[in-house]
Amino acid sequence: MALKPNYYETLYVVRPDLKEDELSKIQSKLPEFIAAHDGEIMKSDKWAERELAYEIQDHKRGVFYVLIFKALPTVTRDIEKHLRFYNTDVLRFMTVKINEEVAVREKNAAAERSAAEHAAPEAPAESVPSEEPKPEAVQPETAQPETPQDKTPEGTVVQPETQEQETPSEEPAEPKEAEAATEVQGTPETTAEEEGGKE
């Protein structure tokens, strides 16, 4: 037995008009396959409901669910076989191998979200993962707002020299670089324009 557990992500699309109980019938089996081989579910979530780019089995919309888990390679076969069995309800499914870091990041994000839901009084009871939420991931953020700057911004007059000097010296120096920087960090729209003009 040289098989090592890997990290996998299964994305599957179900019919938009699928009933709750039918969906849970499909989903309830998935953890069993993973648990049967000492796997670990890291995230099991609804990803989105969106318009499909083309019709699949005459459906124009689909509800996407994502399942991230750590398991032996053989488990993916069980999961795909299971999803294939419901192929009238599950329009598409795909399992891909992912990096450990991506899996762990997703797990922490999911845990944080579920922790936030627990904290909220009106927590929606849909698909709370069985794993315990990890509070440690939340701590570094709360510890942040300590700014050791003792400067009082209103009282002290900032020397106008520095401001005046900096701005003109930077601008004519390398305007090309500045443009490139904005392009690089630009919003999707700007980059989309860039792509569009390439035909």
Place this chain on the structure above:
Amino acid sequence: MESPRDRRYFAKKKICRFCTEPLEIDYKNVDLMSRFITDRKKIVPRRNSGLCAYHQRQLASAIKRTRYMGLLPYTVLH
């Protein structure tokens, strides 16, 4: 000294965006994937996308995954 001949072949130097930016190629990121397909829904070639060979390969397979999941069209004729 720049000769006219040099200028004729001048092209903006392309740097692979996935090498320089903290972007990840993820087939679920439909907005990102859709930036790398032409208006006929073909995958943008490397000469236009400006990506390095490694990331172009990653991107191409990611786009194909996105297509399979019904998130991007294969053609305009669906």
